[in-house]
Amino acid sequence: MASQSQVLFDKESVYIHINVNSQTSDKDAHIPGKVYLIQKPEGTFIEWKAEEVISLDASQNDQEWAVIGSTCSVVNMNSKAEIRKKYNISFDVLDLKSFKRNAPNHGWAYIIFILKDGHPMTVDCLLYRNMTQICYPSHLMNYIYFLILLKFIKDPYTTTLGGFSKVTNFLRDVLIVQDASVTRPREEMADILQEDIPGMEISQQDEPGFEVVTKTKMPNRPEGVEPSIRVEVWKFLLGYYQWQSTYKTRTDERKRRVDDYFRMKLQWKTINAEQEKRFSLLKERKCLIEKDVTRTDRTHNFFEGEMNPNLQVLNDILMTYCMYNFDLGYVQGMSDLLSPILVVMENEVDAFWCFSGLMERLCTNFEMDQKGMKVQLSQIHKLMQFVDPELCNYLESHDSGNFYFCFRWLLIMFKREFSFPDVQRLWEVMWTDRPCKNFHLLLCLAILDTEKNTLMENKFGFTEILKHINDMCFAIHLQETLKKAEGIYLQLKQCKKLPDPIKEILGFEISPCSSSSSSSKTTPSSTPINRETTPKLELPVHVKENGFSAPSSGTGTAVTTPDDSSIEILPENAENGMNNFYN
Amino acid sequence: MASRGAQRPNGAAQGKICQFKLVLLGESAVGKSSLVLRFVKGQFHEYQESTIGAAFLTQTVCLDDTTVKFEIWDTAGQERYHSLAPMYYRGAQAAIVVYDITNQDTFGRAKTWVKELQRQASPNIVIALAGNKSDLANKRMVEYEEAQAYAEENSLLFMETSAKTAMNVNDIFLAIAKKLPKNETGGQAQPRQTGVKVGSEQNQQSEGGCCK
Ligand SMILES: Nc1nc2c(ncn2[C@@H]2O[C@H](COP(=O)(O)OP(=O)(O)OP(=O)(O)O)[C@@H](O)[C@H]2O)c(=O)[nH]1
């Protein structure tokens, strides 16, 4: 960059998507690079530069910047590095006609910039890939909001989005999720993500051939992370690698982690039989781990067979985790959590650190007092009370208000309920904390909604419900359930009278003068007026096998905004159901 | 199945159905789930996965002219989940406390469970002690006599079992069924809600015993 230029913001691991027109999964269609917001004497520029290929001596010359022309197709490549430089992007923000960002629910995000001089199909797409917990670079986004607002004010006519092309569709199909990044703490991002983008309001005009992502549209979920990059992506998602790390810092970090791992492994490896006799706690855990390792996923080909060496790896990681977190130790269920990680990582050290990252998220499930489990079970109760009072009442009056039948789901994050590929996808989604905090609780609600008729029509009691739920493993449709859970999320999000406890569970912002909490208190044990006729919250996905009627057709239908008057607010006695247990 | 318990020493009323809640307790990996699987489905899985939370199964046996339906709660064995156990043994008419004959510690743990049941469970609960994995006699760490003496002291039913070979598995459940009171009301577990459907293989059509 020239010396007078000042970098206001930069961000690594931003990919551009270069051949949006061809339906290809060629990975070269996504070029990694770095995005900058640069203040130059001649204006403020958004620039993107391809990641340097190690051998390449990148002469950083401003002349190399070029705006990609209208043809986004790939030039035949001989020298990747050389060619990639051709995609470097630089444009003055004042030349920006519009930009479009996808709905933030997907676990990835992209931004499309359309320049004023581009004809309608000239799509300069700057994909901000984030896998997940990430977020948009708030600086950049804020800055752009600001600039665009300014532009609208200055020149409302030319900034209309008439040229908006139907990019969402064809992008959606070719988008694969890739190595990701983000530097902003999640909490900080939440607000921005929930806000409407100014550009989006405008783009809502109905233009034939245009597809506008609106917030009520059920998004098509991507099929999780592209398997070939899963091994890298998980390291970011599980906090093993930092989002803002570089290749170099990651290499260093990994070296350190390898040493650290083997140091801890040596700690238990070097305890001899004599010593072990006087170290009963360790011995106990060792036995427990041995017992579980021999019966963890032995039907999966990664672990099958009598003398499978991967069993030893599973054992060693769990033993080392004991040394890493001796206070927690080994608790049943942990081997279930490790197994899919080891299958993906295929490396002892990486699997260990990813596993310990996962345990950071889930350790309260395993603590002595089981507090994490109790809290989650009562949170499901609270959510259910609000979302589906009918089912909630049913469960309460059938000894199931403790929601204990969800125990296995929660303890090991649905590991036993889905096939391996589904578990991988599901976990990726959960680790993004998108679309909201505790999304897995909404997944519980979604499954229960699907089973509602079965439970109620058969008049199942506590034992039958537990049996039914236990027997459901491998019978839950993941994509449909995720969609339904997201539908519940969207409805709650739009609900204006959401009680504070619900907001708290889902990490929604609690407005200081919220009337919702007072309304929930002033209407204790209220039954809604016209209970029969009041429409309840309608879920977007309707399972016909269970005799649900579909209010609108197909998947991806718009979610009906619930009429606030129809929402029943029950007294906050969610704890009651719990009291009978855990005593 | 139909031949099980076919002796009819005294003529109990025809078609009487009794329902009992039975809970399995014991250290992790002693074979609780395997015993239940053997009893309910006649199967054995070498790599039976650990139980998380609890599992619920049913099995019906015929004893004389009485149809006995077991509602079986199979619990998770690890100490960490101990706090959940009362939820399962509360109201249980019977319990099988399981240990692994190749592991002395599991026998100690079994004794703790027995004590807890005697203190906290229903006063009339029928407790059976099962020394499982009897097929692994060459690795035996708990002597039969030792366990038997303990069982006698505490008036427990006692058998060594093997979920793997099926030895004594049906027998221990049957012995429990025999010991349970089957009078008009006493033996009847809490009356179930109507329309209860329990999806076990064994069809528990209400009327009529299955021995005929
Ligand atoms: N040889 C032999 N192995 C057995 C027998 N019963 C169970 N096992 C094995 O012991 C292991 C543990 O059995 P489970 O039935 O899962 O034990 P559990 O008591 O239910 O364990 P938790 O669910 O963890 O409490 C499995 O690998 C079984 O195959 C037996 O009678 N003989």
Ligand SMILES: [Mg+2]
């Ligand atoms: Mg078990």
